[in-house]
Amino acid sequence: AKSFMPRMVGEFSGRYPEIAIELEIADRERVLERLRNNLDDLYVMVYPPDDVEVISHPFLDNQLVVVAPTSHWAAGRQIDLADIAGERFILREVGSGSRLTVNAHLVASGVKLDVRMSVNSNEAIRDLVASGVGLAVLSSHALAANPAVDGLCVLDVRGFPLRRPWRIVHLKQKILSLPAQAFLDQVLAFAVRLSREG
Template sequence: MNISFRQLRLFKAFAETGSVTAAAKLMHVTQPTASMQLKDLSNAVGLPLFEFVGKKVYLTEAGKKLAVTAQSIAQEWEAFDQTISSIKGLERGTLKISVVSTAKYFIPKLVGNFCADHPGVDIALEVLNRDAVIARLENNLDDMAIMTQPPAHLEIQDEVFLDNPLVCIAAKNHPLVGKKISLNDIAHEFFVMREVGSGTRMSCDLFFKNKRISPNVRLTLGSNEAIKHAVGSGLGLSIVSMHSLTEHDLKVLVSVLNMSDFPIKSQWHIVSLKGKKMSPIAQIFHDHLLEKVSEINESLEHIY
């Protein structure tokens, strides 16, 4: 099978964008050239790699397999390039990370510190919901993913690196603020919760199930910022990550309730597909994360 590396890179771009025109633009070739190379690639494989239904493109089974292969080869080449740069005494390359949305409260600062120490490294940081992060993990699109609830259906490498305590918050004028309370005191309260499937919601659901409590969920929202404002407006209590609470939130919007059985224990995980080898840049960033754990924990001291 006579296939060039350039053709594989083009097909990777085509698979990711779903567009011949967009793939051609990424590869800096004309659209007719891209179309011809994709046709030659299909002929070399001996099977159709994609089909158009209406105006939308769909990869065939062979196309999906080739997309995975092209992605793996591209990552191996990036790792090789980084290794050679390391041997030469250089640090350059691209680090790809996907994180669930709650991680946006501490990951950007860590990335910023890392970039300051390693100016030759480019960062591609995706902040997404848990399902989208898992989808990228399934397709091996990143060097690593950071989340609180790793998927059970995938074979993964999973390393815990940071605690993620979950606390119960209320509006600053709520009558329970400032009191020592128990779960019984919130039995009839309304709750504003994250969407089903988010890491925070999964931890909360498991906690309440173990306590044999059915919280009265009045409202479901897809972001921590929306939840904090809803709670601050008196729409109910909520359970959020300590990492998501800023000094401004605690001064203006909400208060953390002093409740037995809280904080709920949760943890941040560094996740990748099983057997995946870290590139030199990814390994350096991984070590950087572990070195900064105590600093991140100190940043939570404003909560209590």
């Protein structure tokens, strides 16, 4: 979410410059810990927790794609995931929203990947893929508009992109402050605009 949330927060801050904003970017476990301890107004995630009551608003499609170096043999071809399952893969850390989505797809498809590395940084994964260390499954939001500028290509793999919506979440019993409600309204209005354009 750090690929798009700073822009949304920046737009909100420009509209309401008098409001002090605290934006924390953290891994899933840290975000869930903060949510359970009611430390913030709003949280952005793909998978809301099951162990606490929350209100969850989907607002942006998170598309996961298979990424390879531009020189990869499958660039420009349509392939099955099984065709590349034996190649080295770099995935996000266990427990992340991306990893949960990928794991669910692997179970459903019966494909096993050769996961050689787990990394908690999209930027590091992009660099590792570009340098030929392995393939990855990343959110399209983590890629440049033209991935080739970073030495990457998106492979045309049947069944991809995997889609799960980003959600803005708060505790069910949370009474949102006026600024938090205004930001939530802005995010949901953005989602409505996107759906009309799409």
